Amino acid sequence: MSLLQLDHIAMHYPLRRSVGRATGTVRALDDVSLSIAPGESVGLVGESGSGKSTLARIALKLQSPTEGTLRFRGEPVAERGTSLRAFRSAVQAVFQDPYASLNPRMRVGDTVAEPLRSLPRANRPHDIAAQVAAALAAVELPADAAQCYPHQFSGGQRQRIAIARALILQPALVVLDEPISALDVSIRAQILNLLAELRQRRGMAYLFIAHDLPAVAVISDRIAVMYCGQLIETGPAARVATAPLHPYTQMLFASVLDPHDAHAWERPLPIGEPASPVDPPSGCRFHPRCPHAIERCRVDAPALRDTTGGQIRCHLVP
C-alpha cells in the first residue's frame, strides 16, 4: 500500500483582471496522480510554472486542491480532528530558505522542540530535552547549539536545524522543497549526504523537489517530471536522468552543464520558454517547444500511460 497518494489532483485558480468577474483560469495542476511508497524517495522536477511547489503544498495539506483526493496510508486525509493531527505529525517539511523558515527570536532548542510541545498533552513525551539533543546529534550539530539563536549559524547549519525540527516526530514522509538551492556549492554535498544517510537509517520516504537535476538524480529512487501543471514522465531515477524518454525530459536534462562533460555545450539548444499555466497550449502542452512535434500533437492531448517501470505522456514514444 502506498504511504501517500495524490489522486487525480487539480488546482485551478480563477484569473481576474483587478476587480470583477473571472476572465480565465490558471490551471496550476491538472489531473496529477502520484504515489509514494513507504521509505521511497521520489524526486519531482520541472521548471517555473510546472506546478511542483503547488503539488508539494497539497501533499503537505497546506492547501486543498480544487479536485482530487489526498490519501495517507490509504485513507483520505481529514479536514480536521485527530486524524489530521496524526497526518501533520507523520508528514514533515523542509523548505528552501533556512533564513526565513526559522524564528530568529527562538533558541534553536525551542525551535526543534516545538513539534513535540504542540502534541496533545497525553502524547507529549517527558524527555523533550533528550530528544532535542538526539535530533541535533543526528544532523551533526553540537549539543550546545540548542542554546543559540539562528543568526549564530551559517546557511548550511540552519538547514540542519530545519531538518532536525522535521525529524523530531519520527515522520514517515518528509517533503523537501528546494532544500539545497539557497546553500553554497561546497555545502550542498554535505546536506545531500546527510539526507541520504538519515533516510537509510530511519526508513523515511522523501518527496524531493529541486531544480538542481544532478542532486535529484543522486537522492531519488524515482523521478517524476512535470510540465505546465501535468506529469509528463515518471520512472526509475537512473533511467530518467540518463535515458529520458519524453522530449521535454530530454531537453531538461540536456541543459545540465556538468563541468566534467565536455560535450554539454554541443547538445541541441532548447527552444522557447516554459509554457504558462494561464493559457496552456492546445493538444500536448509541450508541442510549441518540441523538436519532434507532429500535427497530432497540436490538436490531440496525449494521456499519461504506463511504460515499463514508469509512465509517459507523449504520442511519439512507443
Place this chain on the structure above:
Amino acid sequence: MSALLDIENLHVAYADGRVPVLQGISLQLQAGRTLGVVGESGSGKSTLAQALVRLLPAGARQTAGRVQFEGRDLGGLNERAMRELRGKAMAMILQDPLSSLNPLLTVGSQIAEVAQRHLGLNRAQAWQHAAELLRAVRLAEPEARLREYPHQLSGGMRQRVAGAIALAGHPQLLIADEPTTALDPTVQVQYLRLLKDLQERHGFALVLITHDLGIVARLCDDVAVMYAGRIVERGPAAVVFGAPAHPYTRALLGSLPSLHARAGALRAIPGQPPQPGRLPGGCSFHPRCALASAQCRAAVPPLASTGVAATACWHASTLLPLEATT
C-alpha cells in the same frame, strides 16, 4: 599587447578598512576574451565586479591597488568621466533584471536612453537602434516588445532586455554577475549561448561572475577561483577544470553530484566557507583542507605559477596530478 583590463593588487575593505573582502587581486583580461570568476558567498566575487565599475556599496572602499581599463587608471577618473565609461565602454548585467530595469519606463525608452546618451543618436534613430538590439538578443516581435513594460515580460525575456541595454553603447567589456541564476535551466542554456554568440559578433571581453562551475567550464577561456577574498587558482579553463591544482578547486569539483554517478556518498567538503572579517590565519582554506600543515596555518601562500596556471597552495608542487574526469 597590453590588456584591456588590468587589475593589480586590488584590496577592498568594509567598515573603515577593518573588514577586508578583497585581498590582493591581480587579473588581466585581453580584448574579446572571457574570464570566469567562480566563488561562493563571501568569496568577494561580487565585490570585485562592483570595484571594476567603481560602484562599491556604502561602507566599502578600495584600500590599495589599481584597476586599469584600456591603459587608463580608473582611480584617476572623476565621477563624470567614470559615468561616461559605464554603460558605454563598460557594461553590466546583474542577476535580477527586475531590480535593474526601471518598472515605470517601457523597454524601448530604457534602451534608447543609452543609445541617445552614449552614441549621440536622435530619438528616432535611438528607437530604431533599440529594435535592432532586441532583434540581436533574439526577442520575437521586437517592435511590440519596445512598447512593453518589464513586468509584461518573462524572466528570460527581461534578462535579454538587460543584455540589449548593455550592448547599446557598444561596450569593450561586459561584466555579468550571476546573469542566469534566476532563470530556468532550459532558458539559462539559451541565454548563455546567446551571450557567447553576441560576443563573437560584437567582440567585447566578458567577465562572468558565478557560483556555477559548469557554466564557467563551458563558457570561459580563463578562470579565477576565489576563496575568502583571494584568488586561489587561476589559469585557462581547460587546465583548471581538466587538472585542478588547488585543494579547494579539486574538492569543489569532486563534491558535485553527477547525473551518471548514482548512489555512493558524495565527497563533501567539511566545514563552511569563512565570513569576511572572521578569516582563519594562514591559508583561509586550511580548516577544511585534508592537506593542511603547520605552514598552512601560519602563512598565506602566494599565488605562484605552475606553468600555464597559478595556484596559491603551499603543497601545490607535491600534489599529484588528478584525473578530473569521473
